[in-house]
Amino acid sequence: MHVKSKPLSRRTLLRGGLGTAIALPALEIMFNSDRAYAEGAFGCPRFIAIYQPNGHQADSFYPSGSGADLDFTGCNSAPLQPHMDGLTLFKNFNGTNNPSGGNPHLTSITSWLTGTPVPNDQAQTHSVSVDRWLADFYEENAPTGKSQHEAVEASSFYDGPNPGTSYNNEQKNWLSTDRNGNKIPTQMDLGAVLERMFDGLDDDLSAEQKEAVRKLGKSRIDFVMDDVHKLEDRLGTQDKQTVTSYLDSIRALENNLSQPLPEGGGCETPGPGVFEYYDRWSDRIDNTNGHDSIDLHWRDAMQLFAIGFQCEAIRSVAYMLETEAGESLHAEGPNGEPALGDHHGLSHNPAGAGYGQRDLRYAQVFADMVQLFKDTPVGDGNLLDQSIAIWGTGIGVNHSKDRIMATVAGHGGGNSITHGKMRDMGNASQVPLMRSLLLHMGVLDDTESFGDAGPGDEIDMTS
Numbered sequence: 001m002h003v004k005s006k007p008l009s010r011r012t013l014l015r016g017g018l019g020t021a022i023a024l025p026a027l028e029i030m031f032n033s034d035r036a037y038a039e040g041a042f043g044c045p046r047f048i049a050i051y052q053p054n055g056h057q058a059d060s061f062y063p064s065g066s067g068a069d070l071d072f073t074g075c076n077s078a079p080l081q082p083h084m085d086g087l088t089l090f091k092n093f094n095g096t097n098n099p100s101g102g103n104p105h106l107t108s109i110t111s112w113l114t115g116t117p118v119p120n121d122q123a124q125t126h127s128v129s130v131d132r133w134l135a136d137f138y139e140e141n142a143p144t145g146k147s148q149h150e151a152v153e154a155s156s157f158y159d160g161p162n163p164g165t166s167y168n169n170e171q172k173n174w175l176s177t178d179r180n181g182n183k184i185p186t187q188m189d190l191g192a193v194l195e196r197m198f199d200g201l202d203d204d205l206s207a208e209q210k211e212a213v214r215k216l217g218k219s220r221i222d223f224v225m226d227d228v229h230k231l232e233d234r235l236g237t238q239d240k241q242t243v244t245s246y247l248d249s250i251r252a253l254e255n256n257l258s259q260p261l262p263e264g265g266g267c268e269t270p271g272p273g274v275f276e277y278y279d280r281w282s283d284r285i286d287n288t289n290g291h292d293s294i295d296l297h298w299r300d301a302m303q304l305f306a307i308g309f310q311c312e313a314i315r316s317v318a319y320m321l322e323t324e325a326g327e328s329l330h331a332e333g334p335n336g337e338p339a340l341g342d343h344h345g346l347s348h349n350p351a352g353a354g355y356g357q358r359d360l361r362y363a364q365v366f367a368d369m370v371q372l373f374k375d376t377p378v379g380d381g382n383l384l385d386q387s388i389a390i391w392g393t394g395i396g397v398n399h400s401k402d403r404i405m406a407t408v409a410g411h412g413g414g415n416s417i418t419h420g421k422m423r424d425m426g427n428a429s430q431v432p433l434m435r436s437l438l439l440h441m442g443v444l445d446d447t448e449s450f451g452d453a454g455p456g457d458e459i460d461m462t463s
Helices: 032-040 080-088 104-111 130-141 190-199 207-216 225-232 237-257 274-282 296-308 343-347 351-374 430-439
Strands: 013-015 021-022 047-054 064-066 070-071 089-094 151-155 316-320 387-393 405-407 424-427
Touching: 047 130, 047 296, 064 424, 064 430, 080 089, 080 351, 080 405, 130 151, 130 296, 130 316, 130 430, 151 190, 151 296, 190 237, 190 274, 190 296, 225 237, 225 274, 237 296, 274 296, 296 316, 296 351, 343 351, 351 387, 351 405, 387 430, 405 430, 424 430
Parallel strands: 047 316, 047 387, 089 424, 151 316
Antiparallel strands: 013 021, 064 070, 089 405, 387 405
16 A cells, blocks of 8 residues: 555645646545545445336346346346346335326326325425435535535436426426425536536636636646646555546546437537537437437446546436436447337337337446446445445336336445345335435434335345
8 A cells, every 4th residue: 555644635636727626536645544545435325326217117127036046038137147246136116106196107206216105296395305315414424524516416308398288297307305395406418517526626616717618628637637747746556547547537428428419319409608528418408309319328427427426526316317208219229229219108018129128228228337336446445335326217017106126236335235136025115125225324223214114114135
């Protein structure tokens, strides 16, 4: 281990011209010993929830067998098999949506992270969601100091107004709720999320400085290279490799965000004032044609969130894959697989091949995200060790509340979760799973409730 007599500050920033700043990941030089590095590099665990609308094709998704004795041959969750040492599949949950209260799409998405059904599809306030519960806890208790931005709410698609229909309601875009019960808007523009992660590092950064950086259209890395060279003189070999890899990840993401979208999508032209290299995911509100790049947005978003988690600029993420009943299409797969149709339309033919192919595509992207987290160093371990990721649905086949899927990956900073199996929940409520994750991450104690789950309502994930 490389230790200097004067450790680097835990919150050291790389600073550049025009007020730009980039946070650093945990480095050995920031700690006085191997043990302090191993423990202090982590702080509070990271959390990401990924919502898949319109359910899944339950009959073709799961491997055959039970527990840890599983055969993934021919099933749509097959891409997860190489990562089962770090994840658990859940089948047959009962959801918290409220079909008797109106449109089940709208009540499904709103209740997935809150654990409490909304009374009807017109409700405009709700209980606090898991991601915001975590953000509030981290703000008060993070051992390494408050992160600049504790939570991010993002979406691959924003569904615009649908006048004269039951979908003309913001509930279809509503995944997260704050402590006051108010819905939190999601951000489709990943460039804006990247700006938000780093622009808040200097409280005195003026709007004029931010705009000057935007107009130059340069990578943030270019502005801070003088600080990088000064820092390298103090770093050992491992720390240099960590910094280089981290900065390369930021630059690669910026480069990817500058690439044009695939032809054939229905995206609107980006508005003015957007970073040149962020144009790829500028806000687009067009629910008449949709766009065919949903899975590409997810891949870009996971790269962005891995960077934010690594440097502790963010701690909690809620991410929507499209919206319930939205009319978004899907891009070609990474190996040239054909583009898929409108995901809402596919869900109305639950036995159709396209519905299951979407699950297979998403399973592959989730598997790639798990691998990315494994490859992202955090202290002596990796990001997956220090994270909890949940990917799931809030609505069942044929818009019911039955046979709902969830997949949980990561260990959240501890070793008590035992992965590697599939659990059949027998149509039990999925709310105890959310409460169990909060308990595991130390956010709740045994006497506290979450949503409709109280003491005794938890899932043993240790055996």
